[in-house]
Every structure is written in structure tokens, then in C-alpha cells.
Amino acid sequence: MFSYTIQKKDNVLAISVSGRIDNEGAGDFQEALDKAFEVNPRTVSFDLTDVSFINSAGIGKILLFYKRIKNRNGEILITGINDDVYTLFKAIRLDKLIPIER
Numbered sequence: 001m002f003s004y005t006i007q008k009k010d011n012v013l014a015i016s017v018s019g020r021i022d023n024e025g026a027g028d029f030q031e032a033l034d035k036a037f038e039v040n041p042r043t044v045s046f047d048l049t050d051v052s053f054i055n056s057a058g059i060g061k062i063l064l065f066y067k068r069i070k071n072r073n074g075e076i077l078i079t080g081i082n083d084d085v086y087t088l089f090k091a092i093r094l095d096k097l098i099p100i101e102r
Helices: 026-038 056-071 083-091
Strands: 003-009 012-021 043-054 075-079
Touching: 003 026, 012 026, 012 056, 026 056, 043 056, 043 083, 056 075
Parallel strands: 012 043, 043 075
Antiparallel strands: 003 012
């Protein structure tokens, strides 16, 4: 099951995600990203502490969101990430594009 919360703290929009971001959860994840983008944030922080799995559909959504935010001169960072997801992000070099705080 996939769920998310969005909170604005100071100048940062915090998106906490829980569950699996797979083909089934990707639609809900896109909904979260669209809602976040409408807020017109300067900085977006993804808390992936409770994400147990992410596939290429979820990674693609993150990359497209990154591009949209960068086009507005915004920033994205990822916090709270489990070892499996972190290993995947490092393998595809996503950590070179988006800062990851463990």
C-alpha cells in the first residue's frame, strides 16, 4: 500500500512517502508530485524512510519532478532512505544528481 503526506515547513515542502513505489503505486506518487508542484516550492524534501521498494516507474517520476523543479530554479533533496533503495540510487548514480541525506 502506498501513502504520502505533504507539509510545508518554513521554505521547504516536505513529502513523506510510505510503501512501495512500483507500477501500482506510481499513479498515487504522481498525484503527490503534482500536488507538491502546485504549491510552487523553492525546496522539496522527499522523506523515503518508509519506502520499501521503488522501481523504474517511481524513479522516472522523481526524475521528471526534478526537471520541473529545476526549471523553476528550485531544489530537491532526499532524506531518510533505507539501505536497499540507497544502493539502487547509488548504482544508477541518482545521488550525483539529487543530494541524499541518510
